[in-house]
Amino acid sequence: MRKRLSEALKTAMREKDTERLSTLRLINAAIKDREIALRGESDEAGELTSDDILAILGKMVKQRQESARAYEEGGRLELAERERGEIKVIEEFLPRQMSEAEVDKAIDDAVSDVGANSIRDMGKVMGALKTKYTGRMDFGTVGPKVKARLG
Template sequence: MDLRTRLNDALKSAMREKQAQRLSTLRLINAAIKDREIDQRGKGDEATEVTDDVILSILGKMVKQRQESARAYEEGGRLELAENERNEIEIIEEFLPKQLSEDEVEAAVAKAITDVGANSIRDMGKVMGQLKSKYTGQMDFGAVGPKVKARLG
């Protein structure tokens, strides 16, 4: 079952079971996906249906945004809003693949470096491209970048 179908099934289920927070979050996800489709159409891209990889990247961004918001709310003493953001993160993460552990990330970085034959910092883009094609939604590329840089530099 593709990701889009899983999201739509979850949305229908949330409606039937009257789960307001879950329904709201799933609608936000669908709106983000529709925005991406409209954006692609505007650029003349005929394939207006977004792929699972694109949906995974959208979900990853949504999680990151909510993590930042939760931190900001905590710093501002708005704990109820921070809790709301964390609840949304949990719902979004249901549709993301399992995150890799630190050791798995290190192994994936080492393998990508050898696979592309990287030997200098100039090859960082190739390594990151390899990692993104294989591990979208499974690792935080903002944290992986410095690790790749350290190994190549």
């Protein structure tokens, strides 16, 4: 993941693609910030895993989606467009998002894998899904589906 980001950054510099370059620099900064925070929490230098990086990228996409909505509501369409451009660059590094049917099947599989039979098992199901599908599904929309399935 880091190698892909690094190569994309170099390519953007060579091609003088300023918008892409600034977004890639934001991604690198977010990753470095998280590493620094990890170092502060423990004595050893914490190396981020690919899943950690995927979580950071997912959060960045969500932030930009919210910003784009806010800019549209405020009539600032050019800023909303810039946020959407950043989303496209960030999403290049995220795995393909699962379809609705794939998400439903993943929920069914997780429910049977952990032996969930009531709403009290929701945490187990969500944990199993997050372990297996980080970056591939939006857990904000999955949560209510799991709740409905168990409820």
